[in-house]
Amino acid sequence: MRWMWIDRFLEFQSGRRAVARKNISLVEEQMDEYSPAYPYMPASLIIEGIAQTAGLLVGERSGFKDRVILAKVAKAALHRLAKPGDTLIYTAEVADIKRDGAFCNCTSHIDGELQAEVELVFAMLDDRFPDPIFDPADFLSMVRIFGLYDVGVDANGQPLQVPPHLLAAEQARP
Amino acid sequence: MRFGMLDRITELVPGERITAERKLTGREDYLADHFPLFPVMPGVLMLEAMYQAAAWLVRVGDDFEHSIVRLKEARNVKYSDFVDPGHVLIVKAEIKKRDGLLTSLEARGFVHGASAVSCRLVLETVQMDQLAPDRTMLEPWARKQMRDKFLALSTEVLSRMPVSV
Amino acid sequence: MPTKADVFEKVKTALIDALGVDDDQVTPEATMVGDLGAESIDFLDIVFRLEKAFGIEIPRSELFPDDVLTNSAYVAEGKVTPQGVEELKRRMPFADLTKFEQNPVVQDFGNLLTVNDLCRYIESKVGVS
Numbered sequence A: 001m002r003w004m005w006i007d008r009f010l011e012f013q014s015g016r017r018a019v020a021r022k023n024i025s026l027v028e029e030q031m032d033e034y035s036p037a038y039p040y041m042p043a044s045l046i047i048e049g050i051a052q053t054a055g056l057l058v059g060e061r062s063g064f065k066d067r068v069i070l071a072k073v074a075k076a077a078l079h080r081l082a083k084p085g086d087t088l089i090y091t092a093e094v095a096d097i098k099r100d101g102a103f104c105n106c107t108s109h110i111d112g113e114l115q116a117e118v119e120l121v122f123a124m125l126d127d128r129f130p131d132p133i134f135d136p137a138d139f140l141s142m143v144r145i146f147g148l149y150d151v152g153v154d155a156n157g158q159p160l161q162v163p164p165h166l167l168a169a170e171q172a173r174p
Numbered sequence B: 001m002r003f004g005m006l007d008r009i010t011e012l013v014p015g016e017r018i019t020a021e022r023k024l025t026g027r028e029d030y031l032a033d034h035f036p037l038f039p040v041m042p043g044v045l046m047l048e049a050m051y052q053a054a055a056w057l058v059r060v061g062d063d064f065e066h067s068i069v070r071l072k073e074a075r076n077v078k079y080s081d082f083v084d085p086g087h088v089l090i091v092k093a094e095i096k097k098r099d100g101l102l103t104s105l106e107a108r109g110f111v112h113g114a115s116a117v118s119c120r121l122v123l124e125t126v127q128m129d130q131l132a133p134d135r136t137m138l139e140p141w142a143r144k145q146m147r148d149k150f151l152a153l154s155t156e157v158l159s160r161m162p163v164s165v
Numbered sequence C: 001m002p003t004k005a006d007v008f009e010k011v012k013t014a015l016i017d018a019l020g021v022d023d024d025q026v027t028p029e030a031t032m033v034g035d036l037g038a039e040s041i042d043f044l045d046i047v048f049r050l051e052k053a054f055g056i057e058i059p060r061s062e063l064f065p066d067d068v069l070t071n072s073a074y075v076a077e078g079k080v081t082p083q084g085v086e087e088l089k090r091r092m093p094f095a096d097l098t099k100f101e102q103n104p105v106v107q108d109f110g111n112l113l114t115v116n117d118l119c120r121y122i123e124s125k126v127g128v129s
Helices: A043-060 A136-145 A164-171 B043-061 B133-153 C004-019 C040-054 C082-091 C098-102 C106-112 C115-126
Strands: A008-013 A017-023 A068-078 A087-097 A101-110 A113-124 B008-013 B017-023 B069-079 B088-099 B102-111 B114-125
Touching (some): A008 A043, A017 A043, A043 A101, A043 A113, A043 B043, A043 B069, A068 B043, A068 C040, A087 C040, A101 C040, A136 A164, B008 B043, B008 B133, B017 B043, B043 B069, B043 B088, B043 B102, B043 B114, B069 C040, B088 B114, C004 C040, C004 C115, C082 C098, C098 C106
Antiparallel strands (some): A008 A017, A017 A087, A068 B069, B008 B017, B017 B088, B069 B114, B088 B102, B102 B114
């Protein structure tokens, strides 16, 4: 099971707002026997998809130099079940980003209807954890696959640029 | 159940509380992505483990009548430590309030005796004839599957309990 | 300008939302860590909510003087020195440090912050009528 709980970014405004799509399929591992009569997407994985949407939005603000991790789910309200064949649209908005953390207000919609509301607190890993958590070239590949740089725009509406340190790592790949 | 987050249930007081555990073996696929250079149990799976334990407690309480006991709300899910490969997450959930189909619980996860995560949960027991009437005929089969899963998780607890499931 | 009561109400709301405690648990004397169960990650959440509620910025070091508490010039054998305590008082005029001063163990510092200390900090930033 890959740990990728969004399929693609639809919108990515640096430092402000991101929208991602997640298609739910019966063939995904977590569907197997989870709810025999009525397979549905576990709430925890919806929260994770939302956290990935918001976490990448927060991380991009520092050119992905900050290591952003989920520190607290302040609130998650799931209004109804999401089932195979549904497409979830996750929207994350930055309420605030500081040096040591960020707060995001997020939602999930199915067919234009509100399915979940989630408030997330992220923390930036500090010097107690000195090592990187991602290989920079692999990380860049992952966000490229998510389409972050296909739709990403900066504060002026200009196409988002890949941070030099990630490009360098990508180019140094054998 | 591929997404079963519990290895076994070690304590169960019907209507009150449950204790269960999960060992992060280190062989889990998702660790390759979370994170490649710092493998740890994803926070949402710590939440899922607490939710699943709570859901078993609720199902035992209504004698497995409804196969779906969904997570309706999670609040103040705060993470204070990581679960590293090779370590065991012990989850505990306690019922605080019941209100019709809704059950409110407090849950916590421990690693090496120290709290790693805590939260408040609201679970909703779902009536299939309200959710999807044309699936109602599957409920007896689904009930049995859930009961069997529970039995497989609870062998050591049931041998101590007078309650029949 | 808000009144002291206004400040207390908004601080109480922020604490209830961030910590999930009940209304009656949030008394002026309640300690954030001991009585209300605040953990380190909660402080981030609380700061975000207070900044939003009062329209102010709360630099972390104003509430959590980590730089003093980890400075070898101010700490000896796990306790804050008299100079260190003076520095803390200077940096945090809103906090009542009399209890801490009696046994200034570094580890205990975070545990002593009360709801009242937080309210007085906010009052010092927004001004009260």
